[in-house]
Amino acid sequence: MITLEHADIRRILPHRHPVLLVDRVLDLEPGSRITATKTVSGSEPCYAGLDEDLPTSAYAYPASLLVESFGQTGAVLWLYSAATAGERREGTLIFGSAREVTITGSAYPGDVLRHTVEIDQLIGDNAFMRGETWVGERRIATLGSVLAVVREGIAAGTGS
Amino acid sequence: MSRRFAAPLTAVDTVDIADTPGGARVEAVKRIAGEDPYLVGHYPDFTIYPGVFTLESVHQAIRHWATERHGPGAVAELATITSISFAAPLVPGDTLRIGCDLTEHDDTPATVRAKVRCHRGDGALSARMTLELRIDRRDGDDHA
Numbered sequence: 001m002i003t004l005e006h007a008d009i010r011r012i013l014p015h016r017h018p019v020l021l022v023d024r025v026l027d028l029e030p031g032s033r034i035t036a037t038k039t040v041s042g043s044e045p046c047y048a049g050l051d052e053d054l055p056t057s058a059y060a061y062p063a064s065l066l067v068e069s070f071g072q073t074g075a076v077l078w079l080y081s082a083a084t085a086g087e088r089r090e091g092t093l094i095f096g097s098a099r100e101v102t103i104t105g106s107a108y109p110g111d112v113l114r115h116t117v118e119i120d121q122l123i124g125d126n127a128f129m130r131g132e133t134w135v136g137e138r139r140i141a142t143l144g145s146v147l148a149v150v151r152e153g154i155a156a157g158t159g160s
Numbered sequence: 161m162s163r164r165f166a167a168p169l170t171a172v173d174t175v176d177i178a179d180t181p182g183g184a185r186v187e188a189v190k191r192i193a194g195e196d197p198y199l200v201g202h203y204p205d206f207t208i209y210p211g212v213f214t215l216e217s218v219h220q221a222i223r224h225w226a227t228e229r230h231g232p233g234a235v236a237e238l239a240t241i242t243s244i245s246f247a248a249p250l251v252p253g254d255t256l257r258i259g260c261d262l263t264e265h266d267d268t269p270a271t272v273r274a275k276v277r278c279h280r281g282d283g284a285l286s287a288r289m290t291l292e293l294r295i296d297r298r299d300g301d302d303h304a
Contacts, residue, residue, distance in 0.1 A: 050163050063215075064167075064216035097245035098241055103240070
């Protein structure tokens with residue numbers, strides 16, 4: 001059973017504070033599956049600047065960051081697996097597409113997101129993955145298909 | 161900055177809403193700024209607006225519509241991403257232009273379907289998505 005601490009994750013993912021949204025890998029099976037956690041804290045930037053006297057529901061962890069945390073977990077699996085197989089992925093890691101993502105619950109400060117991600121298919125610089133996000137015994141999201149892509153030359157081309 | 165929900169950043173600058181038969185057309189603009197929260201870490205060597213932040217921009221545009229349509233206690237919560245795909249990247253200085261066609265359904269709770277196309281300032285398609293959102297009421301939900 002392979003486990004990874006935050007220092008290991010920083011060597012795999014290009015993301016940095018405060019948008020590195022994987023804290024710890026509990027279990028990783030190269031080329032196959034991963035379970036990782038991200039602890040939600042009230043001190044994160046997404047909780048800055050909220051009005052006073054809001055109800056509990058206002059503190060739900062943003063769906064955008066939940067999907068990002070899931071995608072980063074999948075990217076750890078993919079990039080770790082590629083490195084294990086002696087492959088190098090050059091370029092910028094981006095979110096390509098997703099289908100059939102359902103969000104059935106919320107996480108709040110103090111909760112631990114637990115993502116389980118499986119690789120469905122690897123085609124060149126494209127990784128198709130699926131999985132679920134849990135908080136304790138509650139499943140809060142099901143992600144039917146998420147495509148992560150490593151794309152070259154993205155930094156050069158700018159629009160307006 | 162003042163906000164009624166947790167969010168990584170203020171992800172829309174302007175929102176325009178027009179009623180349509182059975183729903184609404186929502187158009188929003190966001191100028192990508194490297195100094196926005198979270199972008200310093202995405203990535204340290206150069207900045208790119210994360211795909212999920214385009215999702216956040218669309219969500220915030222629809223939140224504006226929900227409070228205008230259903231009152232200040234109404235909150236549009238993301239229930240399903242039926243599909244989402246990203247094309248042209250967005251970097252600081254770029255402008256994100258969002259166009260959402262909303263269709264309302266009189267379920268309980270009320271739901272809304274959004275078909276969305278996003279373009280960069282130069283006209284390039286940057287993202288498209290189909291979402292389902294649930295309209296929750298938050299009028300004093302801690303005091304019920």
